[in-house]
Amino acid sequence: MGGKAFTSGLTPLDTPRMPPELYYSLRDHCLCLLFPLYEEVATPIEAPSKTSYGDIDILVSQPKSSSKPPSTRIIAKNLSAIRIFTTPGSHTTSFALPYPNRSDAYVQVDVHLCPPETFHWQLFHQSHGDLWNLLGTTIRPFGLTANDAGLHLRIPEIEEFNRKRGMLLMTRQPDEVLDFLGLDPDVYAQPFESVEVMYEFVVACRFFRGESYTRDELRANDRKRMVQRDVYRRFVDEWLPANVTFVKTRPRETMPWLMREHMQEAALERWGKKEKFEIRIGEWRRERRELLGKQEGRQKRKDDALELEKYVGAWVNWLEGGGNVE
Known part of the structure; x- marks a missing residue:
């Protein structure tokens, strides 16, 4: 509040x-x-x-x-x-x-x-003020989202139509998340000495890419944060431009699999969620096929009704014309 x-x-x-x-x-x-x-x-x-x-x-x-x-x-x-x-x-x-x-x-x-199952995660996720607003922008391009329920993998095929169903829970274990992101849990466990130190922690994420924070790349929620959250705005508009050399010289993940589809496989493997992923995809595709079938059925009935209406109309016109064929 x-x-x-x-x-x-x-x-x-x-x-x-x-x-x-x-x-x-x-x-x-x-x-x-x-x-x-x-x-x-x-x-x-x-x-x-x-x-x-x-x-x-x-x-x-x-x-x-x-x-x-x-x-x-x-x-x-x-x-x-x-x-x-x-x-x-x-x-x-x-x-x-x-x-x-x-x-x-x-x-x-x-x-x-x-709820007991999310207490420690929520305590972790709400710590350090705007930290997770910043980290969220880092991990989002790779299909990852952290909210008050845990770290989720977004399934592209589903999230386009249903964002909630397109999110598959990976974990609620804070240390597992920090390890996956390449961040030090001992540093996270203590208050940051300054906002600048927190910015450095964000950049230390092994998936950090400065281009994710350019104004052209910011999503609607990020642009809203730029207006409402001064710590977020300062990171984007002031700290990053002033620390280009520092950011470029940080150890960076350079593996060729650093793409969303490869990150998806890495996350599913890390948390053993491949089977749940396949089940979610299978259910979604089956429902889509059933929905498409119903839509096609409705369209066919509509087309048949229109064809019948034309046929009946033609007969009525013929009868009203005396039924003569010239």
Whole structure:
């Protein structure tokens, strides 16, 4: 929510940004207050070089009471929150806590409930702020997409018509993904010292290609990020042009298989998903054949009906003309 969940409506609240020392103190305090309720409680690693914070994001999973998971009111009570904000269908609930030593000011805490199977992946994927926006642009040309459910391989034949069905899950194991991308998990596990160090980490990906970040190559979502995400824009417009030599001298993957179709085979082999890939393709092709057959059948019936209509019309005209043949 970016700290804006409570700033509108009939009775808006003031939720000023927090300096780092206050943010870290409140973050750790909130984590302690939620540990009695959930087995898994954590905050993603913060983005580098932030001088203030708009809210506190906390991921939770596996309620300790399986018979009666904690309600939002119980969570609010543990956090001493004065207001709750929820969106239907969302797994995130926002809580407004009193801002320390300031009257009529509040801190927004977003608590996101994760399924147990995706908790550690989501914690990994949400870390370092805009990092995965940048890495996403690197891996997308090779048919790979990382979202809150895991790393997926996009199947070209299917994604053209159905993006969701065209995505085949490869893994939710963070270290496996970093290894495949040629990135150091020990570096990832710690906050980056600066945005520039994070940029260098992105370029260290063995599949990084600077041409993917030219404005002509950017997709609609990337162009949107250029407007909304300053860290992304600075990487494209400022850092890359200023560091051409550094980028070119980085060790680079030069194997001839560095193409989308070869990457697909490498990913399927790495995670043993060849059989699932073939099943997905087979199901899709069968459905397409059946759909095409139905469309052809409908078209044939339509054509037959039109032909019959012409035939009947000709007979009617002949009869109305007296049935004579000159």
